[in-house]
Amino acid sequence: MLLEGSCHCQRVRFSVRSRHPYPYNLCYCSICRKTAGGGGFAINLGGESASLAVEGREHVAVYRPRVPDPETGEPRQSPMERHFCRHCGSALWVWDPRWPELVHPFASAIDSGLPVPPERTHLMLGSKAGWVEVRADARDRLFEAFPDESIAAWHRRLGLEQEA
Template sequence: MELQGSCHCGKTGFTVISHTPCPVAHCFCSICRKTDGGSGSAINIMGDYNTLKVRGKDFIKEYRAIRDPDTGELCGNMRYFCGECGCHLYAYCEEYKDNVYPLASAIDTPLPKVDPVEEAVYLMNDYRADWVNIPTGAKHVFGQYPDGSLHDWHVENNRYID
């Protein structure tokens, strides 16, 4: 499925092919909470890095967060934002070089819906802000990371798109 995404001001945009387009994983780590606002989480999906086409590259800014302030260790993800309006567009990590992680909030293409109680995954809850509520009865809540990946979830739930 081709996904089209853009920033708020329209100076940047991108397209990417995704086999895993369901916005399922809500991440509450401090980095996602601080850089993505809204619900206090980032909702990442996954795309094929080799198909990523970016418009307005002159406006794109990069940010690599500090994972551990005590040691200065950097996060593996490089985050890409519009330098004009500040919208977080996608993340990339050398460790998983075949994938790019666009934020669901940056996608303009209609995305498949995910049931917030039965299907959605809420991860890094050890870092979730107290004011953020997870739906009552949510079945997939993790203090850190779950064992499975975005790819695994899409396959196991018959949501993988060829």
């Protein structure tokens, strides 16, 4: 499925091919909450990084968040890159050199119609803000940290993979 997106001020427009376009995961980590805004969570989709086409790339800035080192707990800079519009601040996509074939656009930046997921995965609940009320349906899965399946595995399990 071709996903087309943009920032709020329209200086950045992008498209990406996706086999995993269902906006199913709600991430409550402090990074998503503080950089993407709204609801206390962010929703990422799966895309093929080789297909990412960007108009207005000169308006895109990158933020690499600080995360705890898994061994020491000390803050360190993550290799993950959160791309956003330097003018209006819209969160656009995440890319990580550890998985260079993937790109994860934020559902909030997608202008194309997205399919409605049959269930949702609420992740990083251990990091959610106290003011956030989790609204989970009976079929939803809840995780204190990361879920036990990837975006691709979730789509496969439910038979929802699309043609890229």
